[in-house]
Amino acid sequence: MASEVGTAPERIAYVGDRVDNDVLPARGAGMLAVHLRRGPWGVIHADWPEAAQAHVRLTSLATITVALEGWP
Numbered sequence: 427m428a429s430e431v432g433t434a435p436e437r438i439a440y441v442g443d444r445v446d447n448d449v450l451p452a453r454g455a456g457m458l459a460v461h462l463r464r465g466p467w468g469v470i471h472a473d474w475p476e477a478a479q480a481h482v483r484l485t486s487l488a489t490i491t492v493a494l495e496g497w498p
Contacts, residue, residue, distance in 0.1 A: 428455075439494055441487070443468035449480045458497065460484060 428435045435456035442448020443462045449471075452459035461480035463472040464487075471477055482493045 428457075437498060439482075439490075439497070441484075441490070443471065445471040445474050445476045445480075450476060453479055453481075458482065458494075460490070460493075462487065 439458040439460050440452035441460040441462055443465050444467050449459045449461050459480045460482045461477055462468050463485045484493055
């Protein structure tokens with residue numbers, strides 16, 4: 427993904443509702459991992475201990491600009 431958009435992975439915020447398919451792979455790729463606690467998977471995965479590995483945890487996309495403010 428980083429090569430496609432022409433930027434470094436650490437400048438990409440990867441947003442997803444699943445810990446196993448979104449948060450952990452994003453962290454592994456060096457991206458900012460954002461867990462979105464929305465929908466059935468987001469709610470179920472929010473209780474997983476691994477969800478704490480997300481750099482940012484949101485309950486709504488409406489707050490993403492505030493949550494990422496100041497992030498490179």
